[in-house]
Amino acid sequence: MSRERTGRALALLALALTLPLPARADNVDATMTTLVQGFQDLRDGQVHSVVPIIELVSVRGTDIQNSAVDDLSFVLSGWGALQLGDQFQFADPGSGGDLDLAYVQGSEFDKHLDFRVGRQLVTGGSAQVLPIDGADVTVTPVKDFGLTAYGGAIVVPRFAVAEGDAAAGARAFWRPSLTSEVGASFVDVLDQGLVARQEAGLDAHVVPLQALTLTAYALLSTIDDRLAEGELSATWQPLPSLELTGEYRRTAPDLFISAASIFSVFAEERQDEVGGSGSWRISRWFAVDGDFYGIGTEEGWGHRGRARVKLTAGPTTTVGLEGRELLLQLAPAYGVTGFIPVTEAGENGYYAADLFGTCHFSPALLAALDLEDYRFRAPVNGQSESYDGTISVVYDVSKLWQVSLAGVEAVTPLVAPNTEVIARVVFNPTVSFREHK
């Protein structure tokens, strides 16, 4: 993140925080998580011992008493990392850190106007999940109808990917109930003065019957006049324990590249997925779930599937077995490019089996085990199999403190950490300030 963007985020936050003065947050929830990892990273023929220490801090204040704004609250979330041992390849030299969220929100005019100012994630309609330093305002002048408008500077991700400099958008919605909503939206993202994304969207989540939920989504790229993303799904819950979903999704992967990128001029792509999923809790102790999706692209087809059985052995233990499959039947071009492993028949993908279990040895002590085996259709780096296992122990020291330790062991075809230890300490207090009399 650049200095200017950090400064802009902090300035916005400071501005927002000055709005409700004098004010006091009556409740503050805080979560502090300390993670210590240790693993050996093999890269370019050398083994590096890497020990990152990561502190994640999240603070949320609610019930801020003030005379100007209703439901005033704030959220502050960030992380910092220190590197011990050798440098981890993804990290910045020595250390790292950033502010993920820093916003103030509240409402005015008897909750007809809601606002959020600061570093935030804008969601809903064509915004997808848009991180901005800016403002998001929702106005509901009459019951059920409303308009959300937002704008600000796009937060550049940690790896300095240019996804835009500024974004603005709006969404008009009709919300007859909490569970049903229909919206029309628009988003415009600029990158170095060029239009990077310009999309119009329609979305709907409708519950015509208590057991039936229908959703639809269409995102039209107004630069290319074609569908960037479209989705239709229906979820039916004939029994409280049985849920079935059917879904069709179309995406245009090239439209997920910034239109300001030179690569946006080379290709036209589409990807279709159609399939469904289901989950059934047959009894209190036994449940099954799975999904299957057919995949169609311009250069091939395939499918992905998954089936899982879960057995709850008593009140403390859960054991499950999952099988997964991915098949891609690709065009011959992939066989010669070298960097995508395919069989002679042009197949790519894998089979996987996953055995997992959790056991509460006491209300405060949880142990979890996860064993995975992958069998690749086409050898990866000369190997057709991969194994990995994770064992974790979590102990709730008190209502406020939790500690955990996890170990990972893996045998994989590519250079990756094969042995890893992760220690975690979580401190999760809620502070309620005293009532002064």
Next chain:
Amino acid sequence: MSRRAAIAVALLAGASCAGRFLFGQQADRILFPHARHLKEGIDCSTCHDKLYDAKKLGESGVLPSEATCLQCHQDDKDKGKCGMCHSDPEHPLSYFREDRHLEMNHASHLERVKEDCRYCHQVLPEPHETFEPPKMATCMTCHNHQVDYENGRCEVCHEDLTRYPLQPITGTFSHGDDWVKRRHMTAARSTTAACQKCHDQTYCSNCHDAQTVPIPVETRYPEKVNDDFQIHRGDWLSRHSMEALADRTMCARCHGPSFCTSCHTAQNLTPAGGNPRNPHPPGWAFPGPTSHATAARDDIGSCQSCHDQGPASDCIQCHKVGGIGGNPHPASFLARHTSTEIRRNAMCLYCHR
């Protein structure tokens, strides 16, 4: 000290200070034996008379002031028996204010239950016990609240649901097994307001960070073996190219080109100067059976993963107007775009100078 190092130190220091500050809250509590007072025939309204007019939780005066207690216990105070009411008489404080995130009108409820407080408050706290508010099941015995619940009108009672570890098992927002992996995004696009009933953005940012998260979610929660949100679980590295092919937009939703190049460069997986670990086959740059041209048409996202450097991108060197690579635009592109657009789009000027 670099800016990032300063942020890291500040966060660590902040966490440490906050921890120390919060630890210090193990302070005085008011000790009140409800059972003994009731046994003596002291009615609830004797101490809690302000409840009859209280329209909100936490209103001032609902808990009796010291003056109310001293109507009976003045002698005890005069004799210095402070420990009778204060758990820490050396540092006496007023009531500890508990979380109150419910809309609760005592005045109207007292009428409905005919002033029988025990209708809802079936358990009252004794000294050194924590106050247990009535269970939600008690509220649900009322028909009105049952209807509110079924219609998702949480705000009738709950100011804020984000602090509760609830998970819908059944109903419209059933978070079934593939909820996080496939279906939550569909719901969130349209019903953000419903999501925000229970989740604030700190929950979303576990995965959807404004910045790329410092650690993948499966490293943060290795014990959640039963959850499907762990996209990079297990041996992700070996299968990342397959997963990327199976869902072309998946990687691009969170990662940009420099994410790929940082790893490929560190692993010496680059086409630089005759590198034997060059990911491209011989003849990649030239026309022929192993040419990059077909792959670029079919899967430009893969090319973009490493080669998108704006005007400095490799492709421009050969494919700019007059370059040896010739016109790279597919017919479909030429059909949609005319040469008049060049002047309006600065990106076109990278090649069309």
